Amino acid sequence: MPKTLKAEIWDKMQYLFRDFYDRMVHCVQIYDAPIDVCAMKNVLIWTTEKTPILHSAFRVNAVEPYWTVEEYTIDDILKVDLECADLDDTIDRFITQSIPVDNNVQYKFGIFSDGERWAIAMIVNHMCMDGGDFKYFMKKLAENYNKQIAGERGFSIKTGSRALDEVYSDLTEEEKEIAKGLYKNISAVKDEHYFPLTPASEKDRTMICKRKVEKELFDEFKAIGKKLDVTVNDMMLAFYIRALYEVGMFKETERLSIPCMVDLRRHIEAGGANTGLTNHTGFMVCSVENKGETINDTLVNVLRSLRKSKDDPYLGLYSLPLLKLAYAVFPHVISETAIKIGYMNPLIGMSNIGLLNDALLKLGDANLVDGFMTGAVKFKPYMQLALTTVKGVMTMTIAIKGNDEDGKIVEGFFDIIKKNMRDFVELNRSKLD
Template structure:
């Protein structure tokens, strides 16, 4: 069986070709106990049955691309068990292979007392929100199989993966207004680069900095008191840390906001694993001497003013380009025009602890992060689980880059409205 490659499948494919990122999504789950390995393996195999595209392979034809069903891979190709931390970390920064499949991989890190699970998914078949839906389903399969070894779900996730379902639900007035007033919006608006090395001795790494429950509670209290969002706070902290790291940035920083376009859907149920994300550029005037409150209020107002049509402009333009041109022409034009911002941020949001549940084994902590960037591109991501929040940054970089980014994540945390900062 063949599945048409959708627009963002092709765009994510190009991200590797243009050396923006390696188009992989990563999740690490740490448990306070051990999982049932036979049930875990059954869950992996069942997940591929429920979401058929996970076991497909990608066929590239300069725009006439498609996914093709192949025999379900063996469990040995999907699931690995390691007993060393280095092996686990090596897996976590590895890649799926779109051309040979499968499009998702699992690694269990087994120690004497506690397990950890690393999951990698090809970003070409799903965005961060889709990845979370996939993880929730996987944990649900595990829990059901633990209770009933013969459990088989009576559904498949193989619905429409394209843009049309969203575009049809966006009011026409908003479509027109967005195209008229934000038509010049572009990811190319900023050429500012994060200070990374030129050292050619590089390796992939995922750096994380975790805010414990006390610090996270302080931020949430600050948000509630000031009627702002977690996203506002971290955008402010990110911008202020960038001014410290790059003093020559000036008074206006341009940053693309990542937007989950499912916000425009009335039915948000998991019916297809796909990419439905867009970006919206905001230009934030910041003075180095202003207070954090001033910065966060400026950002809050600017984001709030865009919420009625956020992400629509880029989403619609991309859809129109692929709709009115041939597949090969639209692909060629996209490849030529694709310019990604050197600095960006993504809020992957909450990993819902009421949905990410592996019966019988408590989850201690978990985080999701996006693709590993290629220099000169730089990104931080945030995700939360229960009462902790994780800031992460991923790069194919040098040891010097590793140290630079570790220090920068410290600077971001220092900007946050914490009582001890």
């Protein structure tokens, strides 16, 4: 009889989201020197052995789903092609695949090269981990790889609890009591604005659209942000929201609400360093009352909306008790239906994954020169903008299931966001002096 693992609430929630997206989280890291495939193989197997969820199959059950730990070999996980004719195309094809929930392994890893650049690419089932833990996973992979090629030992990866309740571990008893009573359904934000993609069709395919924000432009608006005491996240929300008004042709006086992903590890002891790999993501809603005349006005609207959220000690913890109650009281099949009735998946979202630290992601002599991480591929009409930064260059990604026409719409959208960035810099250039 195979060993079984409990399906935690986050796993079940991500499984429920199968109607909205493909459940994969994606990461690509480009290096300037060769990667030792043999060393990476050893590290990958070690990591997989220590993290049973990564070699488990999700078993759906009407009462209580669970994971069964499965046998695997490295060939189930790793794909190597060091003679790619077109590296970008190879990576693209690799990361746009999807892993079925009942597969024996829940992640795929690729090492690719065209002789000039070397890349590692990974996709993992979102039910196993979110962006926060994916970043941690990639850092640990690099750390363990570096030890392996140096002939050192002492590999490590966190293997603690994957339970939802870990999210309260850094709260005081009093705060915990309050947090566990936050039954408010935060998803019930009535915003029917959607991103103007073409209607769903059979021709739609998985695509990850990317656009870079050059270091110079990024540095400039970051410097202005510093002077104005606003974060990159605040500014990106302003650029994004303003671009949405334009591309969606929303009325400038209309209220627009955008959920922004929040890493709940801020509430977890030691920032989640002792939990297991899992999802700990909530969201806060940024609602602007109107577009605003200039980009600065949009930014003010964003700040007004976020101020309340930023001061909230329970940021992102709303609705979790409701979810827990639904999964605890009803058998799986009923709780899924109940949650589907109450849960409204945001039509538009933003996730700032943040910095991929090149110093921590160095693989031996190979330096990280480029890369990105992005969330699941959304099905129409849903979309999400993800942001990652490598060596001062920001990459915006939108992963959707769409066609060439949708690709063009997204490219146009990126143009508008970048125009907003430039407008912001021009409008506030005096602050740079």
